[in-house]
Amino acid sequence: MTTKFSLLGKAATKWDEAAKKFESTQKIYDAKVKSVGTDGSWNGQSAIAAQPVMTITSGQYTAAAKEARAIASILRDAEDQFAKLRAELKSAVADAVKAGMKVSEDGIARYDYEKASEADANAARHDPDLHTVEDSWTKHIDKAVKAFDETDKYVKLALKQAVEDPDPLDGVNHGFNGKALDDIEAVEGQKAGDLAMKLNSNGHLKDTELAELKRLERENKGDKDFSQAFLNSLGPKGTISFSNKLADLAGDQKHAQDYRQLRDALATNIASATKVPKFKGEGGKELRFGSKEYSQAYSKWLKSPDGNFYEHFRKGLQKAGVAKYDLDAVTEKQNTIGRYHGQQVRGYQSLITLMKHGDGYSTQFLTDLGDDIRAAEDKKQGGDPDIWDLYGDFGNKKDGGFAHDPMDGLLGIMSHDPDASAAFLDPNSDPDPGNGKAEKNDRLEYLVKDRDWKLTNTTTWTGNIENSGDDRTVKDPHNGFDAALKAAATGRLPDSNAATDPAHHSAANAAVMHEAVKIFGNDPTLIKDDGDFTDVRRSLGEMTADYTGDVQRAMYFDDSLPVNGASAKLGNVKLEPFLEAVGRDPHAYGAITAAQHTYTANQVHDVINGHSSSDVSLTDRVKSAVAPGAAVAGIMSEGRAEGIHEEHIANDDKFNEKAGLASKWANRFIGYGIGAGFERYPGAAPIAEPVGWIQEDLNDSIMKSIQKDTTTEAQDQAGYNFSEGRKASVEAARFAVKNATDGSDLDPKTINDLEKAAGIAAGTSHGEGSNWQQARNGIRG
Numbered sequence: 001m002t003t004k005f006s007l008l009g010k011a012a013t014k015w016d017e018a019a020k021k022f023e024s025t026q027k028i029y030d031a032k033v034k035s036v037g038t039d040g041s042w043n044g045q046s047a048i049a050a051q052p053v054m055t056i057t058s059g060q061y062t063a064a065a066k067e068a069r070a071i072a073s074i075l076r077d078a079e080d081q082f083a084k085l086r087a088e089l090k091s092a093v094a095d096a097v098k099a100g101m102k103v104s105e106d107g108i109a110r111y112d113y114e115k116a117s118e119a120d121a122n123a124a125r126h127d128p129d130l131h132t133v134e135d136s137w138t139k140h141i142d143k144a145v146k147a148f149d150e151t152d153k154y155v156k157l158a159l160k161q162a163v164e165d166p167d168p169l170d171g172v173n174h175g176f177n178g179k180a181l182d183d184i185e186a187v188e189g190q191k192a193g194d195l196a197m198k199l200n201s202n203g204h205l206k207d208t209e210l211a212e213l214k215r216l217e218r219e220n221k222g223d224k225d226f227s228q229a230f231l232n233s234l235g236p237k238g239t240i241s242f243s244n245k246l247a248d249l250a251g252d253q254k255h256a257q258d259y260r261q262l263r264d265a266l267a268t269n270i271a272s273a274t275k276v277p278k279f280k281g282e283g284g285k286e287l288r289f290g291s292k293e294y295s296q297a298y299s300k301w302l303k304s305p306d307g308n309f310y311e312h313f314r315k316g317l318q319k320a321g322v323a324k325y326d327l328d329a330v331t332e333k334q335n336t337i338g339r340y341h342g343q344q345v346r347g348y349q350s351l352i353t354l355m356k357h358g359d360g361y362s363t364q365f366l367t368d369l370g371d372d373i374r375a376a377e378d379k380k381q382g383g384d385p386d387i388w389d390l391y392g393d394f395g396n397k398k399d400g401g402f403a404h405d406p407m408d409g410l411l412g413i414m415s416h417d418p419d420a421s422a423a424f425l426d427p428n429s430d431p432d433p434g435n436g437k438a439e440k441n442d443r444l445e446y447l448v449k450d451r452d453w454k455l456t457n458t459t460t461w462t463g464n465i466e467n468s469g470d471d472r473t474v475k476d477p478h479n480g481f482d483a484a485l486k487a488a489a490t491g492r493l494p495d496s497n498a499a500t501d502p503a504h505h506s507a508a509n510a511a512v513m514h515e516a517v518k519i520f521g522n523d524p525t526l527i528k529d530d531g532d533f534t535d536v537r538r539s540l541g542e543m544t545a546d547y548t549g550d551v552q553r554a555m556y557f558d559d560s561l562p563v564n565g566a567s568a569k570l571g572n573v574k575l576e577p578f579l580e581a582v583g584r585d586p587h588a589y590g591a592i593t594a595a596q597h598t599y600t601a602n603q604v605h606d607v608i609n610g611h612s613s614s615d616v617s618l619t620d621r622v623k624s625a626v627a628p629g630a631a632v633a634g635i636m637s638e639g640r641a642e643g644i645h646e647e648h649i650a651n652d653d654k655f656n657e658k659a660g661l662a663s664k665w666a667n668r669f670i671g672y673g674i675g676a677g678f679e680r681y682p683g684a685a686p687i688a689e690p691v692g693w694i695q696e697d698l699n700d701s702i703m704k705s706i707q708k709d710t711t712t713e714a715q716d717q718a719g720y721n722f723s724e725g726r727k728a729s730v731e732a733a734r735f736a737v738k739n740a741t742d743g744s745d746l747d748p749k750t751i752n753d754l755e756k757a758a759g760i761a762a763g764t765s766h767g768e769g770s771n772w773q774q775a776r777n778g779i780r781g
Contacts, residue, residue, distance in 0.1 A: 513543060520540065
């Protein structure tokens with residue numbers, strides 16, 4: 001408790017001075033001795049024989065300086081850690097004393113009768129739990145003492161390895177260590193790696209070894225130096241093998257919890273070791289991922305020690321990720337004799353399975369991993385589309401959530417970080433910032449249009465002969481893609497509430513939304529009928545609801561309408577076929593309809609109650625406010641009809657029921673769409689949050705609109721005469737005016753005229769929207 005740890009710091013200073021002297025001596029040696037053998041002044045056999053010796057000697061000076069600095073670093077690290085641990089030990093003792101204990105020099109806590117009052121002392125003597133309390137304080141103090149011992153052990157180990165001969169076979173006896181680790185945590189990481197490799201090889205560890213490995217992981221959680229040394233010890237292939245071994249041991253009744261903890265810790269090691277920093281430019285502003293400035297900063301960082309580790313580990317993963325491994329959960333999945341018995345998994349499948357149990361991965365690492373997985377599977381890049389194919393269905397608790405599809409699994413991980421999702425899918429982001437070239441990001445296009453999502457092998461039988469069948473998709477094939485796309489476009493977690501998380505769309509978010517509408521709008525068959533991506537329509541509907549202002553801008557090319565942050569610029573993509581296809585899904589239909597009505601009500605409110613210097617009449621401005629939303633409603637009516645009659649999603653009542661549930665879900669857009677979520681123009685009338693009539697009356701209006709937008713088989717065959725849908729839009733527009741004028745100074749006749757004008761404009765625009773889509777569908781020329 002009284003040791004002067006500052007002496008360690010003083011010793012470290014002396015070792016730094018020694019390092020400088022070694023470097024100074026080396027310069028003199030190279031200039032006055034080594035140079036003689038290379039400048040031509042010394043020739044002959046003796047000169048030739050002396051040159052290797054002089055090179056070794058010069059190298060030893062370099063190694064000596066490295067070793068000396070490593071020792072200095074370890075000593076400083078030890079000083080800091082010991083000082084911290086002593087403070088913790090003193091605190092533990094003080095806590096015991098405050099609780100009425102007396103602590104001996106051996107750390108034994110006993111009740112201090114001398115300081116206690118007579119009554120308290122008498123009560124303590126008769127307390128049957130006193131010894132238990134005393135023991136608990138003794139253990140509390142002992143824990144702090146043991147932490148000292150453990151740290152002391154690894155300080156000694158670090159110093160020992162720092163002075164070891166790195167290569168006993170290089171001909172230099174007891175040579176200086178030019179590879180010395182200069183960090184105690186790195187030495188601990190190396191030790192943890194040794195224990196992990198032993199577990200890999202033997203399938204078990206002694207209880208004391210398992211406890212030590214757990215302690216090392218626990219006490220170094222999130223430490224970069226520890227994690228890098230640990231992964232360096234294992235290597236990429238060993239890391240994947242260790243992950244598989246932990247998965248295989250998950251059924252061990254005695255140590256199942258221990259192995260799960262090590263699995264989670266390994267995922268944390270990967271996140272810590274591969275962390276790429278967020279680069280900042282002038283004024284401390286974070287550089288946009290994939291920008292030219294980011295690419296320059298990233299290229300520079302790759303030359304740092306952390307960058308060297310990152311690049312080396314990634315290159316190793318590129319080989320280890322496509323290698324084959326045994327994994328009991330998959331190998332034994334089909335426990336029968338057949339062509340699929342004993343199948344092996346690929347490294348990336350195991351890696352993504354592991355990474356699901358961690359978080360905090362850097363954006364750069366996730367995007368690089370996605371590109372490397374693509375390189376392994378994309379035929380255009382020399383990959384094999386069938387590389388992940390396996391027999392059987394996976395992803396449940398029995399197989400530990402095995403990532404049969406590593407790309408979709410990775411996208412699921414990305415979805416927990418909206419910025420990373422946007423960076424990966426943003427078409428304007430440089431996909432390879434380290435190569436110094438400006439390239440287009442086609443990741444989203446590849447995932448939708450080119451990727452092979454059918455990864456499950458099947459067989460058929462002809463009598464007693466087993467034949468290979470057609471590949472099929474895994475269960476819920478686009479879960480990760482769906483979540484990542486929504487996170488990338490909205491800038492929020494996929495399951496977050498828009499009313500409580502109304503973050504403005506970034507340029508990357510808006511670019512992803514633009515690209516999604518472009519891809520699916522150009523080929524709506526992808527999300528129609530039995531299209532490959534009909535399962536993502538629900539999320540596409542929620543995304544579209546998030547971009548209500550952008551959608552209304554595109555209807556009549558009015559860029560003055562407010563949007564939520566950066567604009568998605570939907571006016572130059574095929575928005576109408578996209579909306580019609582998405583609107584076939586009841587949930588998507590309800591979400592978009594609710595958001596559109598809310599946004600329109602907001603616009604009408606601003607027109608009537610806000611300040612304006614416009615020469616255009618109030619009537620005409622109200623008409624302009626309701627027109628875009630009504631046109632969208634017309635398109636959505638077409639999509640709704642197609643969903644009922646073409647795809648047989650549900651009958652009219654069932655569709656209404658499902659859409660109504662979505663409308664209830666989309667109430668979150670009411671608070672978000674009416675208030676601060678949108679950048680409202682100067683002079684817009686302020687609206688309090690929350691607005692009573694918005695939350696109650698408007699929701700009722702939305703529900704009625706959805707329920708009235710109905711069609712019968714006869715109406716459909718007669719030419720899509722959606723009179724009820726049109727009527728719903730008219731009433732919604734009139735309702736918006738009615739509520740906006742409530743309490744205003746306008747006279748009843750003017751209000752009535754405005755309601756009529758709004759209804760007429762809505763009816764006209766609804767018909768236009770319906771006609772646009774019918775023309776596209778070939779119903780009307």
